[in-house]
Every structure is written in structure tokens, then in C-alpha cells.
Amino acid sequence: AQSVTQPDIHITVSEGASLELRCNYSYGATPYLFWYVQSPGQGLQLLLKYFSGDTLVQGIKGFEAEFKRSQSSFNLRKPSVHWSDAAEYFCALYGNKLVFGAGTILRVKS
Amino acid sequence: DGGITQSPKYLFRKEGQNVTLSCEQNLNHDAMYWYRQDPGQGLRLIYYSQIVNDFQKGDIAEGYSVSREKKESFPLTVTSAQKNPTAFYLCASSILGGQSLGFFGPGTRLTVL
Numbered sequence: 001a002q003s004v005t006q007p008d009i010h011i012t013v014s015e016g017a018s019l020e021l022r023c024n025y026s027y028g029a030t031p032y033l034f035w036y037v038q039s040p041g042q043g044l045q046l047l048l049k050y051f052s053g054d055t056l057v058q059g060i061k062g063f064e065a066e067f068k069r070s071q072s073s074f075n076l077r078k079p080s081v082h083w084s085d086a087a088e089y090f091c092a093l094y095g096n097k098l099v100f101g102a103g104t105i106l107r108v109k110s
Numbered sequence: 111d112g113g114i115t116q117s118p119k120y121l122f123r124k125e126g127q128n129v130t131l132s133c134e135q136n137l138n139h140d141a142m143y144w145y146r147q148d149p150g151q152g153l154r155l156i157y158y159s160q161i162v163n164d165f166q167k168g169d170i171a172e173g174y175s176v177s178r179e180k181k182e183s184f185p186l187t188v189t190s191a192q193k194n195p196t197a198f199y200l201c202a203s204s205i206l207g208g209q210s211l212g213f214f215g216p217g218t219r220l221t222v223l
Contacts, residue, residue, distance in 0.1 A: 009150065036214075043114075043200060043214040044153075090152060097168065098143065098202070102152040 002027045004093050006101035013081050014109050021076040021104050023065075023091030032094040033074040035065055037087050038103075044090065050074065061085070083108045112137045116201050116215035123195075123222050131186045131218045133201035139213070140206045142184035146170060147198040147217075156199075159184055160206060188220060195222045 005024045013019050025031060032051050036044040048059025055067040065076045074091060086108045091101040114135045123129045135142065141160045145153040155168030159178040173192025178184055184203075188195045201215040 004152075006152075041198075041217070041219070043116075043216045044202075045214075092153075097155060097158060098204075099155070100145070100153040102150060 002031065002093055002095040002097075002099050004091050004099055004101035006089075006091055006104050008104045009102070010105045010107065012107040012109060015083050016080050019076075019078045019081045019085070019106070021089050021091075021106070023074045023076065023101060025072050025074060025091075025093045027093060027095045029095070030069070033065075033067060034092040034094070034098075035059065035063065035074075035076045036090045036092060036100075037061075038090065039087050047076070047089075081106075081108055083110060114201055114203055114213055114215035116199075116218050119216065119218060121218055121220045123220070125222055126190045128187055128189050129195075129220065131188065131199055131201075131220070133184045133186065133215055135182055135184075135201075135203045135213070135215075137203055137213060138181070139203035140181070141204045142178070143202040143204075144168075144174075144176065144184070144186045145200045145202065147200060153200060156186065195220060 003026045007022050034049045035047040038044050047063050048057050050057045050067045057065050063078050067074050088103045088105050090103045093099050117132045143158040144156040147153050154170050156174050157176040159165035175187045199218045203213050
């Protein structure tokens, strides 16, 4: 079985502060891992993906994520958040199909 | 430009009616997917297809049906058997093996009155 857990439903950060969104997964082998962002009423945009190799993955819009096999985690980070980053973020895992976490809503306060 | 088209963006139907959501891609991807999105529940897989004329049930297939007669098209029918069909529906596509799962359509919001 494969599953993804995003422990935080909502996160609020101040503009300019750093951000970390948590993602934990369950899968019997090394999965493909993804982070997506969704603005209200829109489809999903891929931020970054991990398949193998370097465990620190760089993505678009200044985001990065680190794969930690020992912790079954793939947390998303950004050093300085901008107001335009306010959106919902989804972690996803591909084992034999693509499975998503429940999402984390990011609010940015000015 | 390559991408995925979903139509319509908003759809209203009366309870008890079947409704078909369109999904078309011009990315030449083999695999296509349908997801349902409800607040606080993330995206749940309804059906997926990895090749023409073949498809598999996802986690919440009951009350839905699909067809894959052409590589570029993967329509989803929400039947009257679906108990709570009001939701946001997203279509996605990828090459086989999941290494290009970055393409989603803009979604269709279905409201059943």
C-alpha cells in the first residue's frame, strides 16, 4: 500500500519568513515524490520532483525539498516566502499510481 | 502549446442525471487520470488508463465510468449512482512510468442541484 500524510492542514507565515511544509509517505520501495501547488479554482502546478540521486531537489519559484529515507519524509522548504506563495500545497507519491496527501493551505501575512 | 483541456469549467446538473466531463490532451501521453478533490481530503483517484481501450479503477470508482477510445481523450461520466457528486474534478496525464506527472488540466467544478 502507498500513502501520503501532510500533518499540517493550515500554516501561516509572515512574508519574508522561511517556510517548511511537512510530508511523510509510506511505500515499500523508493517512490517517486512530488510537490504541487494549487491556486484557488485552478489545476495543479508541479513544483519539483524526486526520482533518485541527490536527495535535495530544487524546484521552481525558489522551492526545494529534501528526501529523507530514514524518516520517510519529503519536506518542502523556501527560505523567504512571498505573498504570492499563498496557495494550497500537495505532496504526492508515485508507486504504481499517483497518490496525494490531503494538502496544506499556506497563508502569508504581511 | 501542449497541454490538457477540460471542459466545461463549471457544470450544473439536477440530481439523478448522468453527466460527462471532457478531458483532452495533446501531449502524446499514454497514461491519463481522473481525480476528485474535496476540501480537506486532497485528491482521490477515480480511474486511470495507461493504454487505449484499457482502464483501471482507482480508490473511489463507485458511481463513475470512463472510456478510452482515443489516446488523447479520457471522458469521465458521473452517474446517478454517485451519492455525492458535487466536487472539483481534475484530469491529468503522464508518460508511462510516472516520470512526467506534471500535467494537470484546469479542472471542472460540478455542482448537483
